Each structure stands twice: as structure tokens, then as C-alpha cells.
Amino acid sequence: MMTLPNLLNEQAAEILAYKAVSSEQVKKFEPQAAKNADCSMFELMTRAGEAGFEVLKTHWPKVTKIAVVTGNGNNAGDAYILARLALQSGMQVCVFCENIERELLADAGLAQREWVAAGGESKNFSCIDFSDFEIIVDGILGTGVEGEVKQSFQLLIEKINQTAMPRLSLDLPSGMHANTGIPMPICVHADITVSFIAPKLGLLTGIGKELCGRIELTDLAIGKAFYQLVNVDSQVVNWSLLNPIKSRPVNGNKGSFGKVLCIGGNQGMPGAIRLSAESALRAGTGLVKVYCHQSSGLHVASGRPEIMLQYQDLEAALNWCTCVVIGPGLGQDQWAVQKLDHVLRYLTTDPKSLVVDADALNLLADKKDKTNLYNIFSKLPACILTPHPGEAARLLKVQIKDIENNRYLASENISKMYGGTCVLKGAGTLIQTAETQNKNQCSWVCNGGNPGMATAGMGDLLTGIISAFLAQGMPEQQAAIYAVCAHAEAGDRVARQYGQRGMIASDLLTPLRAIINGL
Ligand SMILES: NC(=O)C1=CN([C@@H]2O[C@H](COP(=O)(O)OP(=O)(O)OC[C@H]3O[C@@H](n4cnc5c(N)ncnc54)[C@H](OP(=O)(O)O)[C@@H]3O)[C@@H](O)[C@H]2O)[C@@H](O)CC1
Ligand SMILES: Nc1ncnc2c1ncn2[C@@H]1O[C@H](COP(=O)(O)OP(=O)(O)O)[C@@H](O)[C@H]1O
Numbered sequence: 001m002m003t004l005p006n007l008l009n010e011q012a013a014e015i016l017a018y019k020a021v022s023s024e025q026v027k028k029f030e031p032q033a034a035k036n037a038d039c040s041m042f043e044l045m046t047r048a049g050e051a052g053f054e055v056l057k058t059h060w061p062k063v064t065k066i067a068v069v070t071g072n073g074n075n076a077g078d079a080y081i082l083a084r085l086a087l088q089s090g091m092q093v094c095v096f097c098e099n100i101e102r103e104l105l106a107d108a109g110l111a112q113r114e115w116v117a118a119g120g121e122s123k124n125f126s127c128i129d130f131s132d133f134e135i136i137v138d139g140i141l142g143t144g145v146e147g148e149v150k151q152s153f154q155l156l157i158e159k160i161n162q163t164a165m166p167r168l169s170l171d172l173p174s175g176m177h178a179n180t181g182i183p184m185p186i187c188v189h190a191d192i193t194v195s196f197i198a199p200k201l202g203l204l205t206g207i208g209k210e211l212c213g214r215i216e217l218t219d220l221a222i223g224k225a226f227y228q229l230v231n232v233d234s235q236v237v238n239w240s241l242l243n244p245i246k247s248r249p250v251n252g253n254k255g256s257f258g259k260v261l262c263i264g265g266n267q268g269m270p271g272a273i274r275l276s277a278e279s280a281l282r283a284g285t286g287l288v289k290v291y292c293h294q295s296s297g298l299h300v301a302s303g304r305p306e307i308m309l310q311y312q313d314l315e316a317a318l319n320w321c322t323c324v325v326i327g328p329g330l331g332q333d334q335w336a337v338q339k340l341d342h343v344l345r346y347l348t349t350d351p352k353s354l355v356v357d358a359d360a361l362n363l364l365a366d367k368k369d370k371t372n373l374y375n376i377f378s379k380l381p382a383c384i385l386t387p388h389p390g391e392a393a394r395l396l397k398v399q400i401k402d403i404e405n406n407r408y409l410a411s412e413n414i415s416k417m418y419g420g421t422c423v424l425k426g427a428g429t430l431i432q433t434a435e436t437q438n439k440n441q442c443s444w445v446c447n448g449g450n451p452g453m454a455t456a457g458m459g460d461l462l463t464g465i466i467s468a469f470l471a472q473g474m475p476e477q478q479a480a481i482y483a484v485c486a487h488a489e490a491g492d493r494v495a496r497q498y499g500q501r502g503m504i505a506s507d508l509l510t511p512l513r514a515i516i517n518g519l
């Protein structure tokens with residue numbers, strides 16, 4: 001898979017913690033990577049246990065009573081190492097396992113025997129009582145979980161989640177699918193997850209991002225050897241990791257920075273397109289025009305005379321612009337359908353950069369001839385679709401839960417079906433381009449942003465920022481990545497200053513301006 005490493009600043013390109021992989025990649029390459037780094041598999045397990053213990057001591061320095069809950073695989077091996085280290089440092093530790101008579105295999109067996117030899121106490125799950133402890137270490141299941149978690153483990157996980165105690169998960173919250181972040185059907189809800197060797201895809205987006213808590217990554221000192229063998233599945237990104245945007249040429253004029261045409265704002269819906277237009281201006285577009293329903297014009301431009309307006313002759317507006325946004329407040333009535341069809345016809349013969357959002361996505365979803373759409377979109381200089389999970393579900397004709405069950409796959413499928421880059425919004429926004437004749441596959445996941453941003457108009461703002469970057473000459477994938485990161489960073493700055501609740505989309509405009517100027 002092709003990524004765009006030149007977008008990352010020098011320091012970021014070196015950070016292994018931001019190169020996400022699937023569990024299959026870990027399983028396949030971990031032994032060879034360890035070998036290349038002169039590390040036995042048991043040594044690797046020991047490092048994992050040690051790293052887990054370090055995280056525990058760092059984040060909960062006062063804790064001395066530890067319940068370590070183990071399964072039957074190597075994840076349990078990591079947990080036995082941690083348990084022994086904690087015991088040997090003078091803490092009160094008990095390991096809870098499915099069956100104390102069961103001897104684990106291979107390296108996990110060795111870790112288990114070391115625990116017993118150190119005088120460690122083990123008990124069966126059936127006598128679990130967390131009241132004597134201050135923290136739960138979760139070493140039940142890691143990347144080896146297959147299919148639905150078995151019933152007895154489900155009950156155990158439920159019990160763990162019901163306690164008010166902090167929970168530290170080793171490698172993955174037990175029960176989570178490593179690649180999608182989905183509980184199968186239940187997983188430990190961790191406060192911190194210590195992720196070994198490489199972050200797994202599922203920890204970074206959607207529900208997985210919530211269930212793993214804070215991620216602490218340790219590469220167990222084999223990261224370099226590992227990444228020499230694997231292709232990264234998805235690059236984690238945020239604004240601080242990106243190279244700054246180049247300064248403007250001193251002789252620039254407004255024509256040098258693009259002309260964005262924002263189409264939307266149907267009757268009674270002026271707000272969304274106004275936000276897109278305003279953010280397009282604040283993200284540096286030279287000229288911004290809104291094509292809207294006449295009844296919306298006053299509201300769209302009120303207090304913002306920099307926004308130009310047009311109600312008629314869409315053809316002329318399309319001729320004028322260098323980048324088209326369609327969707328915010330577009331509606332789905334006859335007026336909306338006509339505008340979208342006009343744009344599609346126009347772009348067939350006169351390709352321009354395009355951002356498709358909101359109701360325009362819903363209208364695209366209804367179109368039967370997806371090949372025609374693909375043919376139009378894949379030939380544009382840039383085409384970016386920005387669905388939230390609801391819109392994504394309509395685009396793929398599936399349920400929202402199907403999108404959230406595998407956000408990576410969903411965004412890739414949208415990109416494949418419609419021929420543009422897909423920005424699948426939500427916690428851990430994904431930027432995915434599927435491989436086509438003229439586009440390289442690339443997958444990025446933004447770890448910025450916060451739930452304060454889950455409020456009306458926030459997506460409209462993102463649409464405007466994307467269009468601004470396209471209008472100023474960034475290529476498709478770069479514009480999508482930079483815009484998602486700038487938008488998330490603006491949301492994070494507002495949250496840091498005023499908190500998450502009560503954030504509104506236009507709060508982001510001032511920080512956005514500072515961010516893109518490198519301030
Ligand atoms: N030295 C090393 O190799 C290193 C490995 N590392 C660590 O190993 C982890 C991967 O280890 P893994 O592959 O052994 O899998 P793991 O997550 O422990 O689970 C397997 C066990 O789970 C069980 N099980 C499976 N499905 C189930 C289900 N549906 N429902 C219930 N139970 C189910 C099954 O048990 P059984 O059926 O045998 O009772 C099986 O034995 C990885 O995440 C990392 O933590 C790192 O420390 C680096 C060094
Ligand atoms: N929990 C969250 N964490 C990070 N970002 C979020 C979260 N919830 C929403 N956002 C961001 O806020 C924006 C919301 O967009 P959208 O749902 O299209 O809103 P609207 O349609 O009202 O404009 C998206 O960019 C999304 O990624």
C-alpha cells in the first residue's frame with residue numbers, strides 16, 4: 001500500500017507508534033522480526049510483561065493490590081510476567097485463570113511456571129472477588145481471539161466491566177477484534193491499553209477508540225525490524241505530525257488561491273452552506289461563492305459580506321470556479337436533484353475538483369448507475385466524499401452498524417464504488433483512497449478531534465476546509481488529510497480552552513485560521 005510519507009514531518013515519519021497494522025500482520029511477521037532483532041519469543045513476552053508493569057506503575061503509582069486476569073494463550077503469558085514482577089516488587093497480587101490445573105503451552109507455560117516458582121497465588125475465575133484489589137490487569141485475550149468470545153469469558157468480562165476499578169489491558173482489551181475494534185460481542189472497557197509492537201487498526205477508530213482508553217505503545221525493541229518486513233496498513237496522523245503548509249508567494253493575488261463554489265442552502269436550510277463557505281474563506285480560499293436557493297441568500301451572506309451569492313445560472317457559476325462543493329443544506333427535493341444532475345453533467349465534460357457532502361451523498365446513494373458516477377468522479381482532478389456513518393450506510397446500501405463494524409472496509413468500499421477519496425467521519429476519522437488506474441491506495445486515520453465536535457454543522461465546516469485546500473492546489477489525498485487534521489486540531493484547541501460540551505461549529509473558525517498559518 002502506498003502512503004504519503006512526504007506529508008509527515010521528519011520526526012513523525014520515525015514514530016512507529018503511528019503505523020497501524022492488522023493482527024494478521026503482527027502474527028505473520030512478529031517471529032521473524034524478533035529473530036532479526038536477536039530476541040527470542042520468550043524474551044519478547046518478558047519485555048511485554050515488563051512494559052505492562054511499567055505502565056501500571058507510571059499511571060497508578062499508589063496501587064499495591066493487583067488482580068491479574070488471564071486466559072490460556074500468549075496474552076496470558078504477558079500477564080504472568082507482569083504478575084511476577086509486581087509480586088517481586090512487594091505488591092499483593094493474585095492471578096485469576098479459567099482452570100488452575102491447566103498448564104499453558106510453550107512460552108506462556110514458561111511464564112506461568114515462573115509465576116508459580118516465585119510463590120504466586122492463582123485462583124479460578126469461579127472464585128473471583130475483586131473487592132480486595134485496586135486494579136485489574138486484563139490478560140485474557142489478545143490478538144489470538146477467534147470468533148465470538150466463549151460464554152464463560154463473556155460473563156467474566158461483564159464482571160470486570162461492572163467494577164469501578166481501573167482496568168489495564170495488555171495488547172488489546174480482551175474480546176475486542178484487533179482489526180475493527182468491535183467487541184465480540186463484549187470486551188473489556190479499558191482505561192489504558194498497552195499495545196505491543198505496533199498499534200492494531202481497531203484501537204484507532206469508532207467504538208474501539210473508546211473501549212481501549214488511552215493507548216500506550218511499546219515496540220518491545222523490535223519495531224524497526226518489524227517495520228522492515230511489513231507494509232503499514234494505515235498511518236495515524238494529526239496536525240502536529242504534518243509538514244507545515246508552504247507560505248504564500250509574496251506576489252499572490254486572490255485569483256492565485258482558488259475560487260470555491262459552494263452549492264447547497266435550499267429553502268429553509270441556509271446554515272450549513274454558510275458554514276462551509278466561511279470555513280473555505282478562513283482556510284485561505286481566494287474567492288468563495290455560494291449558489292443557493294434565493295430564499296436562503298440573506299441568511300447565507302448576512303454579516304459575512306466576503307461571501308458572494310448566486311441564485312441562477314449554475315452553468316456560469318461552474319465556469320467561474322476552480323473547485324466545487326455540493327451538499328450542505330442541499331435537501332433532496334426537485335431543486336436539489338436538478339442542481340446535482342447539472343453538476344454531474346458539467347463535470348463529465350469539464351472536470352474540476354469536487355467535494356461531495358451531506359444531501360448530495362444521499363442523492364448519489366439513490367442513483368442506480370454507480371459505474372457512471374465512478375467514471376465521472378475518477379476522472380476529476382480531485383474528488384472527495386465526506387460521509388458520516390449514516391451517509392456511508394446509504395452510499396453502500398447497508399446498515400449503520402455494518403459501517404461501524406468495519407470502518408476501514410466501509411471507507412475503502414465507498415472509495416472503490418464511487419472513485420474518489422472517502423473521508424469517513426467520526427471518532428478516528430478515516431481517509432481512504434482505493435487503488436484505481438490513476439490513484440494509489442492510501443489509508444490514514446486521524447487521532448485528533450473529540451466528542452465535543454459531535455454537534456450540528458461541524459461536518460459542513462470540514463467540507464469547506466477540504467475545498468479550500470484543493471482550491472489552493474493541494475492534491476486530493478493531501479487536501480483530505482490536511483483538512484481532517486486541521487479541523488480536528490481546531491476542535492481540540494477549543495475543547496482545551498472551554499471544554500467539550502457546548503462547542504459549536506463556528507467556534508472553530510478562529511483557531512482554524514491560526515492552525516493553518518502554523519500558529
Ligand atoms: N511470545 C509471543 O508470542 C508474544 C505474544 N504476545 C502476546 O500474545 C498475544 C497473542 O497470543 P496468542 O496468539 O496465543 O493469542 P491470545 O490472544 O492469548 O488468545 C489465544 C487463546 O485464547 C483462547 N481463545 C481464542 N478464541 C477464543 C474465544 N472466542 N473465546 C474464548 N477464548 C478464546 C484460546 O484458548 P483455548 O481455546 O485454548 O482455551 C487461546 O489459547 C498478543 O496479543 C500479545 O499479548 C506479545 O507479548 C509478544 C510476545
Ligand atoms: N467523537 C468524536 N471524536 C472526534 N471527532 C468527532 C466526534 N464526533 C464528531 N466528530 C467530528 O465532527 C464532524 C461531524 O460531522 P457531521 O456528522 O457531518 O456533522 P454535520 O452534518 O452536522 O455537519 C466530523 O468531522 C466528525 O469527525
Ligand SMILES: [K+]
Pocket residue numbers: 075138139140141142169170171172173174
Ligand atoms: K488483553
